[in-house]
Amino acid sequence: MSANGESPSDEGAADQFIGGETEGGPTVEFYGGRGMSAFPIAFFIVWAIVQTALWRIGDTGGLIVGILVGLIVGMFFARGDWKDYANTIFEGMTQPVAVTAIVAWIWAGMFAQLLQDGGFVGGLVWLADAAGVGAALFPAITFILAAVFTTGIGTGYGSSVAFVGLFFPAGVLLGANPVLLFGAILSGAIFGDNLAPVSDTTIVSAVTQDADIGGVVASRFKYVIVAAVIAFVGYVVAGGMMGGLEVGAEAQAIFLESSEAIGLVHVISMLAVIGAAVAGRHIVEAISWGIVIAIVFNLVFGLASLGDIVMFNAPEDAPLAQPLESLPILTIVEDADAVGVTGSLMSGVAGFLELSILVLLIIGAAQIMIRGGAFEVLLEWSIENLATNVRNAELTMVGTAALINAIITINTAAEVAIGPYISKIGERFNLNGYRRANILDGQTAAMGYIFPWSGGVLAAYGAMQQLPGDYEWFEQSMIVTPIDVVPYVFQGWLLVAVFIIAALTGFGREYVTDRETEEVARV
Amino acid sequence: MSLLGKYFKGWRFRTSRPALEQGSEVDVFIAESNGTSGRAYIGDTELIVEGAGPDCIEKQVRVRVTEFDEAAASGRGEFVEVVGESSYDR
Numbered sequence: 001m002s003a004n005g006e007s008p009s010d011e012g013a014a015d016q017f018i019g020g021e022t023e024g025g026p027t028v029e030f031y032g033g034r035g036m037s038a039f040p041i042a043f044f045i046v047w048a049i050v051q052t053a054l055w056r057i058g059d060t061g062g063l064i065v066g067i068l069v070g071l072i073v074g075m076f077f078a079r080g081d082w083k084d085y086a087n088t089i090f091e092g093m094t095q096p097v098a099v100t101a102i103v104a105w106i107w108a109g110m111f112a113q114l115l116q117d118g119g120f121v122g123g124l125v126w127l128a129d130a131a132g133v134g135a136a137l138f139p140a141i142t143f144i145l146a147a148v149f150t151t152g153i154g155t156g157y158g159s160s161v162a163f164v165g166l167f168f169p170a171g172v173l174l175g176a177n178p179v180l181l182f183g184a185i186l187s188g189a190i191f192g193d194n195l196a197p198v199s200d201t202t203i204v205s206a207v208t209q210d211a212d213i214g215g216v217v218a219s220r221f222k223y224v225i226v227a228a229v230i231a232f233v234g235y236v237v238a239g240g241m242m243g244g245l246e247v248g249a250e251a252q253a254i255f256l257e258s259s260e261a262i263g264l265v266h267v268i269s270m271l272a273v274i275g276a277a278v279a280g281r282h283i284v285e286a287i288s289w290g291i292v293i294a295i296v297f298n299l300v301f302g303l304a305s306l307g308d309i310v311m312f313n314a315p316e317d318a319p320l321a322q323p324l325e326s327l328p329i330l331t332i333v334e335d336a337d338a339v340g341v342t343g344s345l346m347s348g349v350a351g352f353l354e355l356s357i358l359v360l361l362i363i364g365a366a367q368i369m370i371r372g373g374a375f376e377v378l379l380e381w382s383i384e385n386l387a388t389n390v391r392n393a394e395l396t397m398v399g400t401a402a403l404i405n406a407i408i409t410i411n412t413a414a415e416v417a418i419g420p421y422i423s424k425i426g427e428r429f430n431l432n433g434y435r436r437a438n439i440l441d442g443q444t445a446a447m448g449y450i451f452p453w454s455g456g457v458l459a460a461y462g463a464m465q466q467l468p469g470d471y472e473w474f475e476q477s478m479i480v481t482p483i484d485v486v487p488y489v490f491q492g493w494l495l496v497a498v499f500i501i502a503a504l505t506g507f508g509r510e511y512v513t514d515r516e517t518e519e520v521a522r523v
Numbered sequence: 524m525s526l527l528g529k530y531f532k533g534w535r536f537r538t539s540r541p542a543l544e545q546g547s548e549v550d551v552f553i554a555e556s557n558g559t560s561g562r563a564y565i566g567d568t569e570l571i572v573e574g575a576g577p578d579c580i581e582k583q584v585r586v587r588v589t590e591f592d593e594a595a596a597s598g599r600g601e602f603v604e605v606v607g608e609s610s611y612d613r
Contacts, residue, residue: 017555017562018577210610218529279526390539390566424611427552427581430565433610434533509537511565512583513549 027371028088029079036077037372040365041417043070053453060354063410067361074368085368092367093360102356106349107287108198111273112153113348114294115266116162118303120149123263130261135175135244140235142167142176143184143191143491147228150192152270154199156449160189160460169467172478175244182460182480183488184235186449189456190491193411194445195224198273198287200412201448205441208419209426211433211517213283216441219434222508223442227498231490238488245478262301269294307331310343359413366417375421383425390429394439394503397422401443402496410455411448415440432510433517442499446492452482539566540596543588550606551586553579567596574602583607 030036047066051057071089078085133141142163150159163185171181193199197217206216269290276286298304306328313333314321321332333339369375382400387393401422405414419440426436449456461482467474487493502508543549543565553561553575561575563586572579572586585606591598 017557018580208610215529218526219533221530222534390564420611423609424581427609427611428554428564429567430551430563506537506539507535508533509539509566510533511537511541512551513541513543513565514537515532516550 034373038374040070040074089364092364110348119263120266138176139184146188147191154196156189156193177242187491205437209437227494405447
């Protein structure tokens with residue numbers, strides 16, 4: 001082509017366009033070449049597969065040990081001064097992307113717990129009953145309610161657990177197919193995890209692609225809703241075809257036992273957060289408003305007491321405990337093990353503490369891979385061999401994001417690791433931040449809830465195993481084996497399919513020249 | 524853009540070879556450079572950016588489009604200034 005008409009005498013060399021991948025050497029060198037810098041992450045992936053898939057231990061603390069051992073062993077492969085290796089871990093851990101996500105999880109965790117403790121799920125159950133939902137329709141309705149709930153609270157893990165605890169036994173009791181019902185709950189979690197402005201994966205996808213959260217949510221609606229409409233029809237049709245289990249009718253009262261309409265007042269708390277976030281308010285501000293409103297509703301409507309929200313459990317010998325015992329937030333406990341702070345705010349935060357540490361360490365290890373050159377090897381190979389045009393580049397983004405998320409149990413952690421890679425491939429073809437974030441998060445949300453070792457499935461399966469102890473009529477045989485649910489997570493499979501079709505056809509594609517993402521500093 | 528407008532933006536099948544308007548200014552990421560000129564890909568459209576050296580690789584630069592051939596989906600432009608960094612390095 002006539003690209004370089006005015007170039008200097010050496011026209012052959014001037015025609016040679018060179019990309020950024022060869023610019024600058026790695027700052028940490030490894031014995032065995034650049035690929036060895038992937039050792040800490042690779043070790044962690046193997047550890048995670050063995051721990052969660054082969055041995056079925058969904059313990060985040062164990063994964064933290066896995067990444068720590070990977071980082072320590074990896075250091076022995078580093079050439080030269082190991083101080084550079086150590087500093088690279090710090091460089092990764094102190095990236096704004098990590099702390100931004102952690103701050104948002106902690107806020108979202110408190111909000112989610114306030115809604116759960118304020119009887120929101122009970123309110124939804126009441127509504128389903130009042131509307132006369134039968135066994136065949138129950139999975140489809142559960143899908144919608146789980147989707148709405150997750151969209152409000154932003155944590156698919158939390159809502160999987162909550163819905164398996166409440167909707168699953170209710171549906172089984174009504175005669176709905178348990179495997180389909182489990183799939184519907186996971187599908188709802190995927191919908192919300194993908195779309196909610198307060199979802200950890202939504203936040204990570206936006207931040208890593210330099211996009212504002214409100215714009216990301218609005219622009220991904222088209223993919224999510226197309227998949228969801230088909231998934232809903234799928235659950236309606238499958239619900240009519242797949243029968244349920246025989247359960248004694250005497251226990252149907254359980255269905256309404258914990259269900260009160262007043263919990264639905266938290267729809268307003270949810271809408272406040274969604275509205276504020278989509279309107280572009282800082283995510284901390286948006287969720288703080290949700291927290292304030294949820295606390296007011298819980299107290300005014302008697303859904304939870306002040307002590308349920310925060311409670312100091314002090315020992316008997318504490319100097320100021322006895323005189324202030326009348327305070328509603330103070331209890332004196334005799335048992336030394338019971339000393340501590342409890343309540344919605346505390347348990348909401350606690351759920352994210354281990355995940356926060358894990359994610360910090362994973363992006364420290366990811367930085368080793370980036371500075372050591374393994375990411376460059378992967379990038380150069382896929383840019384040269386796979387991402388040869390914009391369509392193939394998008395298919396490569398879908399495929400790699402899905403693969404990494406299918407392998408790493410905690411989908412947010414996988415997203416943090418693969419985010420920069422999606423950014424690099426997408427920017428090469430000037431795909432805008434919204435499109436990149438949507439491709440990234442579609443696969444992240446979907447793959448986090450499909451396989452037996454996925455975090456969402458593990459959390460929900462854990463909750464299901466408690467049901468035989470909770471209800472006399474619930475037999476051990478009614479528990480769904482995680483591998484059985486894989487084909488029935490319709491929203492997950494459809495979301496991946498929608499993105500493959502979107503890459504092939506250009507549906508929803510936006511370039512940097514079409515629309516710039518808005519200021520990301522709000523986050 | 525209105526809130527509703529954001530939700531309905533992008534409901535279309537976008538070409539892999541978008542056209543650029545001659546005389547307009549666009550902000551694009553530079554993929555490669557030969558030392559004196561840079562090359563940007565907007566989808567499969569190629570834009571040669573005169574004056575975008577190796578320093579501009581993987582940076583977002585403002586380009587004044589000087590010529591564009593819609594049939595070939597390729598064009599040329601002049602480098603104006605660097606306007607942004609890649610999100611990859613952050």
